[in-house]
Amino acid sequence: MVCLKAMQRSYMDTSVPIAALATAPGESALAVIRTSGPGAVGLAASVFSRPAALAAARGLSLVSGKLVDPASGQAVDEVLAAVFRAPGGPVGDDGVEFFCHGSPAVIRRALSLLEAAGFAPALPGEFSFRAFANGKTDLVKAEAVQELVRAGSEGARAEALRRLEGGLSRALRAAREALVGTLAEAEARLDYAEDDDAPAGGLELAALRGVRDLVAGLSASYAAGRLFERGARVVVAGRPNAGKSSLFNLLVREERSIVAADPGTTRDWIEAGIELWGLPIRLIDTAGLRIASGEIEAEGVSRSRRLAAEAEAVVYLVDGTSGVEPEDRAFLESRPDALRVWNKADSPGCAQAPSGYLRLSAATGEGLPALADALRESVAPRFGRDDGDARPARDIQAARDIRVASERQKLLLDRAVAALDSALAGLDEGIPLDALVIDLREAADALGEITGEIASEEILEAVFSRFCLGK
Ligand SMILES: Nc1nc2c(ncn2[C@@H]2O[C@H](COP(=O)(O)OP(=O)(O)OP(=O)(O)O)[C@@H](O)[C@H]2O)c(=O)[nH]1
Ligand SMILES: [Mg+2]
Structure with missing residues (x-):
C-alpha cells in the first residue's frame, strides 16, 4: 500500500512533505529519519513532545524531546531533532531529521507516525532531487554524493569527494560556456546572413578545439574512474x-x-x-x-x-x-x-x-x-x-586530474565529442552556418545534460531513482 502510493507520486511534486529512513534498516545504536518539504517542521511538531519548541526552532538547531503518538499520547522514543529552514540546510527546504534509537520497532513506529501526520514516504533519491531543484547541487555533484555513499575503498572515496567538491562540474560548465559563446556568434551571423547556407568560415576555431580536447579527455578518464x-x-x-x-x-x-x-x-x-x-x-x-x-x-x-x-x-x-x-x-x-x-x-x-x-x-x-x-x-x-x-x-596534486565515473556522464561526453568533431570537420570543409549551429547545439546540450542544466523531467527521474532511499 505504502509502496503503491510512493510509486504513483512524481519527483516533480515538490510541494509534498516527505519522510524516509536515511540509515540502514536493522539493529543499530541510532537511526536517522529525514523529513523535508513545505510545512515539515509544523508536521513534525505534531508528533513531538515539545511542539512549541520544535515549531519555533531556528535552522541548524537541535531540539531534544520524544516522538509521541498524538492519538494515544504515548511516547515512542526519546529523540534529538535537527531542524533545517529553507533556503538553508542540505535540501534547501524546511525539514527535521530525527535521531532515534536504531531498532526496527522504533523505526517502524516512527515512520508510521510521520506518515499519519501527513508525510509521504520519500522516493529513492528524492531529498537529493529536491536539493537539485532548489539549486543546492547539480547533477554531477548529486551523483558524486551517491558515489560517496557507495565508496568501497579509500581511493573511491577520495575520487567521489573530488567530484562532489565541484572540479568536474566547473570544467563542464566552462566548456559549455565556451561553446555557447561560439554558438551565439554563429546564430547571430545566421540571422544577418542572406541565406541559411551561408558559409561558416571565420569562427574562432581554437576555442572549439580546446573544448573538444577537454571533453575527449574527460571521456577517456572514464576507464580509470570506473575502475x-x-x-x-x-x-x-x-x-x-x-x-x-x-x-x-x-x-x-x-x-x-x-x-x-x-x-x-x-x-x-x-x-x-x-x-x-x-x-x-x-x-x-x-x-x-x-x-x-x-x-x-x-x-x-x-x-x-x-x-x-x-x-x-x-x-x-x-x-x-x-x-x-x-x-x-x-x-x-x-x-x-x-x-x-x-x-x-x-x-x-x-x-x-x-x-x-x-x-x-x-x-x-x-x-x-x-x-x-x-x-x-x-x-x-x-x-x-x-x-x-x-x-x-x-x-x-591529484585534484588537478578529474575522472568521470558514471556511464551516463561518459555517454554524454562522447555525444559532445562526436558533435564537436563534426563541427570542426565541417568548418574545415566550409559547411554552411546552419549545419554548424546544429552540431554546436548538440554538443552544448549534451554537456548541459551532464550537470542537469538542461535535463528533462524524464532524465532527472531516471537519475535520481537510482539513488538510495533517504538520500
Ligand atoms: N616450501 C614452500 N611450499 C609452498 C610455497 N607455496 C606453496 N607451497 C606448497 O605448495 C603446494 C601447492 O600450493 P598451492 O598454494 O595449493 O598451489 P596452487 O598453485 O594453488 O595449486 P593448484 O590449485 O593445484 O593449481 C602446497 O603444498 C603448499 O603448501 C612456498 O612458498 N614454499
Ligand atoms: Mg590453488
Whole structure:
C-alpha cells in the first residue's frame, strides 16, 4: 500500500512533505529519519513532545524531546531533532531529521507516525532531487554524493569527494560556456546572413578545439574512474602447485582458498575484494594451467586463461623447485606484462631465480614487499595514478586530474565529442552556418545534460531513482 502510493507520486511534486529512513534498516545504536518539504517542521511538531519548541526552532538547531503518538499520547522514543529552514540546510527546504534509537520497532513506529501526520514516504533519491531543484547541487555533484555513499575503498572515496567538491562540474560548465559563446556568434551571423547556407568560415576555431580536447579527455578518464567503482582485477596464474592459492591467501590475509600438495587443487576461480594502497583490487585465484585430465579441470583451465586475458594485471607464479616449463613460456608470451614470480624461495630445492623474476616464498612471506611494490607499479597507472597513493597529502596534486565515473556522464561526453568533431570537420570543409549551429547545439546540450542544466523531467527521474532511499 505504502509502496503503491510512493510509486504513483512524481519527483516533480515538490510541494509534498516527505519522510524516509536515511540509515540502514536493522539493529543499530541510532537511526536517522529525514523529513523535508513545505510545512515539515509544523508536521513534525505534531508528533513531538515539545511542539512549541520544535515549531519555533531556528535552522541548524537541535531540539531534544520524544516522538509521541498524538492519538494515544504515548511516547515512542526519546529523540534529538535537527531542524533545517529553507533556503538553508542540505535540501534547501524546511525539514527535521530525527535521531532515534536504531531498532526496527522504533523505526517502524516512527515512520508510521510521520506518515499519519501527513508525510509521504520519500522516493529513492528524492531529498537529493529536491536539493537539485532548489539549486543546492547539480547533477554531477548529486551523483558524486551517491558515489560517496557507495565508496568501497579509500581511493573511491577520495575520487567521489573530488567530484562532489565541484572540479568536474566547473570544467563542464566552462566548456559549455565556451561553446555557447561560439554558438551565439554563429546564430547571430545566421540571422544577418542572406541565406541559411551561408558559409561558416571565420569562427574562432581554437576555442572549439580546446573544448573538444577537454571533453575527449574527460571521456577517456572514464576507464580509470570506473575502475575505482569496480576494482582492478589482479589474477594469480601459474601451473598447478606453483603456490597460487598460498599467495592468494597471504594477500587476502585469510585461509580463503584451499592449499594442498596435490596439483589441480583449485578447479574454479575464487575472488576476494581487497584494498591495496587505497585502491580497490579484485584478487582472483585460478586453476593451474596445464593440459587438463578431465572435463571439469579443462573448463577450469580455460576460465583461468580467459580471466587472465581480461585482468588489469597478472601475477604469474613459477614453482622454483621445478623451474620454467613450456606451459609457462606459452602463457608469458601471451601476457608479456605479467609479473613473474619465482615461488618457494624458502625451499632447499629452490633453484636460482632467472632474471626478470621476483623471488617469493608464499609460505613465509619473504619477498612479498617487493612483489607488492611491483604490483602497485603495474596497477596504479590503470587508475590514472602514478603510484596509487591515495593519502590526503597527495590530494592537492591529484585534484588537478578529474575522472568521470558514471556511464551516463561518459555517454554524454562522447555525444559532445562526436558533435564537436563534426563541427570542426565541417568548418574545415566550409559547411554552411546552419549545419554548424546544429552540431554546436548538440554538443552544448549534451554537456548541459551532464550537470542537469538542461535535463528533462524524464532524465532527472531516471537519475535520481537510482539513488538510495533517504538520500
Ligand atoms: N616450501 C614452500 N611450499 C609452498 C610455497 N607455496 C606453496 N607451497 C606448497 O605448495 C603446494 C601447492 O600450493 P598451492 O598454494 O595449493 O598451489 P596452487 O598453485 O594453488 O595449486 P593448484 O590449485 O593445484 O593449481 C602446497 O603444498 C603448499 O603448501 C612456498 O612458498 N614454499
Ligand atoms: Mg590453488
